[in-house]
Amino acid sequence: MQKNLFLGVEAIGQGAIDGGISGVYAYPGTPSTEITEFIQESELAEKLDIRSKWSANEKTAYEAALGMSYAGLRTMVCMKHVGLNVAADAFVNSAITGINGGMVLTVADDPSMHSSQNEQDSRFYAKFAMIPVLEPCNQQEAYDMVREGFGLSEEMGVPVMVRITTRLAHSRAGVERSEVLASNELQLPSDPSQFVLLPAIARRRYKGLLEKQKDFEKAAKKSKYNSITKSSDRSFGIIACGIANNYLQENYPNGDCPYTVMKLAQYPIPEKMLAKMEKHCEEILILEEGNTVVEEAVKGFFKKDIKVSGRLSGALPRDGELNADLVAKALGKEVKEGAAIPEVIANRPPALCQGCGHQDMYKSMNEALEIYTKGRVFSDIGCYTLGALPPYKSIYSCVDMGASITMAKGASDAGLIPAVAVIGDSTFTHSGITGLLDAVNDKANIVVVISDNESVSMTGGQESSAVGKIESICEGVGVDPKHIRLLIPLKKYHEQMLETFKEELEYEGVSVIVFRRDCIQAAAKKIRKERNIKDNPKKQYT
Amino acid sequence: MATGFDFGLPSSVFRQFLKSMKTDIVLAGVGGQGILSIASILGEAALHDNLYLKQAETHGMSQRGGAVVSHVRISEKPVASDLIPSGTAEIILSVEPMEALRYLPFLKEDGYIVTNSTPFKNIPNYPEEEAILAELKKQPRCIVIDADTIAKDIGNKRASNMVMLGAATPFIQITPEKIEAGIARVFGKKGEAVVNLNLEAFRAGRAFALANK
Numbered sequence: 001m002q003k004n005l006f007l008g009v010e011a012i013g014q015g016a017i018d019g020g021i022s023g024v025y026a027y028p029g030t031p032s033t034e035i036t037e038f039i040q041e042s043e044l045a046e047k048l049d050i051r052s053k054w055s056a057n058e059k060t061a062y063e064a065a066l067g068m069s070y071a072g073l074r075t076m077v078c079m080k081h082v083g084l085n086v087a088a089d090a091f092v093n094s095a096i097t098g099i100n101g102g103m104v105l106t107v108a109d110d111p112s113m114h115s116s117q118n119e120q121d122s123r124f125y126a127k128f129a130m131i132p133v134l135e136p137c138n139q140q141e142a143y144d145m146v147r148e149g150f151g152l153s154e155e156m157g158v159p160v161m162v163r164i165t166t167r168l169a170h171s172r173a174g175v176e177r178s179e180v181l182a183s184n185e186l187q188l189p190s191d192p193s194q195f196v197l198l199p200a201i202a203r204r205r206y207k208g209l210l211e212k213q214k215d216f217e218k219a220a221k222k223s224k225y226n227s228i229t230k231s232s233d234r235s236f237g238i239i240a241c242g243i244a245n246n247y248l249q250e251n252y253p254n255g256d257c258p259y260t261v262m263k264l265a266q267y268p269i270p271e272k273m274l275a276k277m278e279k280h281c282e283e284i285l286i287l288e289e290g291n292t293v294v295e296e297a298v299k300g301f302f303k304k305d306i307k308v309s310g311r312l313s314g315a316l317p318r319d320g321e322l323n324a325d326l327v328a329k330a331l332g333k334e335v336k337e338g339a340a341i342p343e344v345i346a347n348r349p350p351a352l353c354q355g356c357g358h359q360d361m362y363k364s365m366n367e368a369l370e371i372y373t374k375g376r377v378f379s380d381i382g383c384y385t386l387g388a389l390p391p392y393k394s395i396y397s398c399v400d401m402g403a404s405i406t407m408a409k410g411a412s413d414a415g416l417i418p419a420v421a422v423i424g425d426s427t428f429t430h431s432g433i434t435g436l437l438d439a440v441n442d443k444a445n446i447v448v449v450i451s452d453n454e455s456v457s458m459t460g461g462q463e464s465s466a467v468g469k470i471e472s473i474c475e476g477v478g479v480d481p482k483h484i485r486l487l488i489p490l491k492k493y494h495e496q497m498l499e500t501f502k503e504e505l506e507y508e509g510v511s512v513i514v515f516r517r518d519c520i521q522a523a524a525k526k527i528r529k530e531r532n533i534k535d536n537p538k539k540q541y542t
Numbered sequence: 543m544a545t546g547f548d549f550g551l552p553s554s555v556f557r558q559f560l561k562s563m564k565t566d567i568v569l570a571g572v573g574g575q576g577i578l579s580i581a582s583i584l585g586e587a588a589l590h591d592n593l594y595l596k597q598a599e600t601h602g603m604s605q606r607g608g609a610v611v612s613h614v615r616i617s618e619k620p621v622a623s624d625l626i627p628s629g630t631a632e633i634i635l636s637v638e639p640m641e642a643l644r645y646l647p648f649l650k651e652d653g654y655i656v657t658n659s660t661p662f663k664n665i666p667n668y669p670e671e672e673a674i675l676a677e678l679k680k681q682p683r684c685i686v687i688d689a690d691t692i693a694k695d696i697g698n699k700r701a702s703n704m705v706m707l708g709a710a711t712p713f714i715q716i717t718p719e720k721i722e723a724g725i726a727r728v729f730g731k732k733g734e735a736v737v738n739l740n741l742e743a744f745r746a747g748r749a750f751a752l753a754n755k
Contacts, residue, residue: 005582005589030601114600171598171624172585249622324627336629338647342677344669345644348572350608351664383606390666458606 003174008164011139011175012078012106013038015146019104020181022073023051025061027430028459029080030115031169032108036078037462048183054456056465057401057430058083062090065103069159070195072187073101074150081109081122086401086431088125093197095129095158096205100189102150103159110166111290112321115458117381117398119319121290126161126267130209132216133161133267134225135242139173141225141265147178156216158209165289167321168243213268221270228276231260237281239264241294243322244287250324251333269297278302285330286310289322351386357517358384360489360497361451362392365420368501376416380404380432382424383458383519384451395422402431409435409444417445418505425452425466433473439510440478447504448512451489453519461522474512483511490517564617565715566626568645570636572662573600573610576703577637579728581612583707587716587724588616598624607664609641616715635710637689637703638662639674646681654683656710656751658702660690685709685751692746701743708747718748 006014013035016024026036039045039052055061058079065077077087084091084107091105107125110116126133134149136142146162153160193201220226231237237260240248245263249255260280262273277284284306286295295310302308309315315330316322325335352359361384369376379385379395380403387394397407404421412419423432428450439446450470456462466473474484485500487493497515504511567584571577581597588595599612613631615621628647634655636642642657649655657678661671678684689705704725711718722741729737 003589005585034601167598167624170601171596172582173596173621173624174589174594243624246622246624250627253619253622323625324623328627336627336650338629338631338649341646342643344673344677345640346665346667346669348607348609348641348665350573350606353606354664386606460601 003176005172006139006143006175007034007170007172008136008139008142008168009034009108009170010038011143012146012162012164013042014175014177015143015149016076016104017042017045017048017050018143018177018180019102019147019150020074020183021050021076021150022101022183023065023068024076024078025055025065025068026078027055027058027061027083028456028462029058029083029108030459031110031166032078032080032083032106033459033462034169035106037460044180054463054465058087059090062087062094062105066090066094066097066099069099069101069103070189071101072189073184074103075101076104076106076146078106079108080116081107081120082116082118082400083107084122084125085120091125091159092129095131096197096202096209097195098157098205098209099153099159100187100194101184102153104146104149104153104162105159106146106162106164108164108166108169109290112166114166117400119290121293122161122163123267123293124291126163127293130213131158131161132156132219133163135163135265135267136168136225137243137245137263137265139168139171139175142168143175143177145225145265147181150181152219156212156219158212163242165243165321167289217268217270220266220268221272223266225265226263226270226273228260228262228273229257230280231258233258233260234280235282236260237262237277237284239277239284239286239294239298241265241286241288243289244327247322247324247327248287251328251331264294269294271301274298274301278304278306281306283307283309285315287316287322287327287330349389351389352383353520355520356383357453357489357515357520358387358451359392360491360494361422361449361515362387362394364489364494364497364501365422365449366392366394368498368505369418369420372418376411376418377420377422378404378407378411379421380423380427381458382427383453384422384424387422400431401427402435405432405435405439405446405448408446408448409439409442412445413442418447419445420447420449420505422449422451424457425450425454425470426456426464428470429464429466429473433477436474436479436510436512437477444510445508446510447501448510450512450514452514452516453522454516455519455522457519457521461519461525470514479510479512483507483509485511485513487513487515488517489515563619564615564621565633565713566631567614567616567710567714568626568631568634568648569612569614570634570641570645571610571638571703572641572664573607575610575637575662576700577610577612580635580637580703580707581614583721583724583728584614584616584714584716585724586727587720590723591716591720593618593716594620596621596624609644611645633710633713635706637706639671639678639686640669643674643677652683654685654713655681656685656706656713657687658689658706659686660688660702685754687747687750689747692750693743696739696742696746698739698743701740704740704743705747705750708744708749709751711748712751
C-alpha cells in the first residue's frame with residue numbers, strides 16, 4: 001500500500017478524519033497546531049463537512065467538543081500541554097460526565113521546552129482525571145491510535161487522551177492509511193441527567209468512573225500497543241513508554257536487545273503486566289519521555305525488592321527530552337562522541353522579523369518609559385515575548401496566556417505606577433478580556449498595549465479570533481472610549497506613538513493602546529500568493 | 543560567476559556513500575532559509591524509492607530567525623529514533639557556514655560537510671567570516687559552495703537551498719531523478735514556474751559539486 005509522508009501531527013489529523021469525526025476544536029499552540037491545520041486543508045475533510053475553525057482558547061475548544069460528543073458525534077480537541085491547564089476545568093469534569101459520541105483529546109507535550117514555558121507531562125492530567133491514555137511511539141501508531149481512539153472512547157464511555165511530544169509531532173515518516181470510518185448520526189444521551197453534574201448526580205457518576213477503572217486497565221492489558229518481550233536474562237528489564245521505545249530500539253538496531261522489555265503505550269498501567277515484570281526481572285529501568293509518571297507508579301507497586309532506575313534514580317536526566325545517546329548511557333553502552341562545537345560559533349536565538357510592527361511598538365514604548373525605573377512591563381505569550389531579548393529588553397514577565405493584564409493590575413494595586421501590559425490580539429481574546437474587566441471594575445491604573453498584527457503569528461499565522469473586534473470588546477468591557485487609542489506601528493509615526501504613550505501613562509485609569517499593523521510574515525505570504533496566481537492563472541490556490 | 547573551493551575528494555568516497563545502507567543527514571540553517579523544503583523533498587524522494595525514513599524538524603519559536611536543524615534519516619531498514627545519535631551522521635548539509643559547524647558533534651569521523659559559504663548575519667555578534675571559513679577548512683571532508691551566487695546567476699536568490707540540495711546529491715543514496723520528482727511534488731502546489739526554477743537551481747548545484755569533486 002502506498003505510504004503517505006506525514007509529520008506526526010499530520011498523521012493525527014488524518015487519523016481523526018479517517019476515524020469518523022464530525023468536528024475538530026483547537027487553539028493554535030506549538031507543537032499541536034498543524035493537526036488542526038491539516039484537517040482545515042484536507043479535501044476529504046471538506047467533502048465530509050468536518051468543522052475545523054479555530055476556537056478562542058483551549059477551554060472553549062474543549063467544551064465545544066464535549067457538546068458535539070453530547071449530541072452523539074465523534075470529535076477531537078487538540079492543544080499543547082499548557083493549553084490543557086486552560087481547559088482543565090472542562091477536562092477533569094468531562095471524565096465524570098463521560099461522553100456520548102467518541103471524543104479524543106490530543107495533547108502535545110514539549111519536553112526540553114522548545115517552544116514553551118514548562119515541560120509538564122500530560123499523563124499526570126490523565127491520571128488526575130482517571131481516563132485512558134494512548135501514547136504513540138511513531139507516526140503510524142499516532143495515526144492508528146487516533147483513528148481507533150474514538151471507538152475506544154465510546155466503548156469506555158469517557159474521553160481518551162492521545163499524548164504526543166514535540167519530537168513525534170514534528171517528525172515525518174511513512175504512514176499507511178486504513179479505511180475511512182463512517183461518522184455518527186445525531187443522537188442524544190440515553191440518560192438525560194448524564195451531563196448534569198449536580199452534586200447528587202456527580203457523586204453517582206464519579207462512583208461510575210471509579211468502577212470503570214478496572215475496564216480501562218483491562219483494555220490496556222489486552223491492547224495491541226502494549227507488550228512484553230521476554231528474555232532469558234533475568235538480571236535486568238526495561239519498561240519503555242511511547243517514543244522512548246525508539247531510543248531503545250536505536251541502541252539495538254538488529255532487534256537484539258538482551259533484556260526483557262515491556263512496551264507501554266496505553267494507560268492506565270496494567271498491573272498484571274507489572275506483576276510479570278516483577279516476577280521476571282531483578283532490576284528495572286524505566287524509559288519515559290517527560291516526567292516520572294511510570295517510575296513513581298512502579299516503585300509503589302512492586303512488593304519484591306527490585307531496583308528501579310530512571311529519571312528519579314539519576315540513570316537518566318530529570319529534565320529535558322530523551323534521545324538514543326542518553327538511553328545508551330543508561331544501558332551502560334558506549335556512546336560515540338562527535339567533534340566539539342568550535343569556539344568561534346555564536347548563539348543564534350530567535351528574533352523579531354525585520355520590519356515587524358512589534359519592533360516599532362517596543363521602540364516607542366522604551367522611549368516613553370525612559371524616565372521611570374525599569375521593571376514595569378508585564379507581557380504575554382506570542383512573538384512579542386521576544387521583546388525580552390536585546391536590543392529591546394522591554395518586558396519583565398511572560399507566565400501564561402493573559403497574565404500580562406492581570407499581573408500589571410496586581411502590581412499597580414501594590415503601588416507600582418505606571419504599570420504596563422503588552423499582549424497580542426489573539427492572546428487578548430484567548431484570556432485577556434476577563435482580566436481587563438477586573439481592571440476596569442477595580443479602576444486599576446494600568447496601560448494595556450494590544451500589539452495587534454491580526455493573526456496568531458508565533459504558531460504560523462493562523463486566523464485570530466480578535467480581528468475587527470478589539471476596540472468594541474474594550475469598550476464593551478467598560479474602558480473609557482477616550483482612552484482606547486489606535487496607532488500604526490511604523491517608524492514614521494514614532495513621535496505620535498511616543499506622545500500617545502506619554503498621555504496614557506499619565507492617565508489614572510485603564511488605558512488601552514492598540515498598535516495595529518499586519519504581521520510581516522502574513523503580508524509577505526499574501527504577496528507571494530498573489531504573484532503565484534498572476535504567474536499561474538489556471539491554478540487554484542487556497 | 544560561481545566561486546567555491548574543495549578539499550580534494552577522491553571519487554571513490556562518493557561511490558562508498560552510494561553503497562551505504564543508511565544516510566543520516568543533519569540539515570542546518572537559519573529559520574526562513576528553506577531547510578524544511580529540503581527536508582520534505584528528501585522525505586518524498588525516499589518514500590517513493592521505497593526506503594524507510596524519519597525526518598525530525600524544528601517548528602515554532604526558532605523559526606523566527608533562530609538556528610534551525612532537521613535530522614533526515616534514510617535507510618533500507620526501518621528507522622527507530624527520529625533524532626540522529628551523536629557522532630554518527632554521514633553528512634551535514636548546511637545552507638549557512640556557521641550553522642554547519644554548530645552540528646559537528648553529530649558528524650561521524652569520516653562524515654562530510656557540504657555547506658553554503660554565504661553567511662546569514664542576523665545577530666550582532668556574528669563571528670568574522672574568515673574565522674568561520676578557517677574552521678571549515680580544518681575539517682578533513684568539507685565542500686564549501688557559494689550557493690547564493692549560483693542561485694543569483696540563474697535568476698532567483700531564494701533558490702540557494704535547492705543549489706545546496708543539488709550539491710549534496712553525490713552523498714545521498716537516492717538518485718537525482720527521484721529527488722527531482724520530489725521537488726516537483728513539494729513545489730507543485732505553487733505552480734510550474736516555481737517548480738522549474740527550483741529544478742534549475744538543483745541541477746546547477748549538482749553540476750557544481752560534480753565539477754569540483
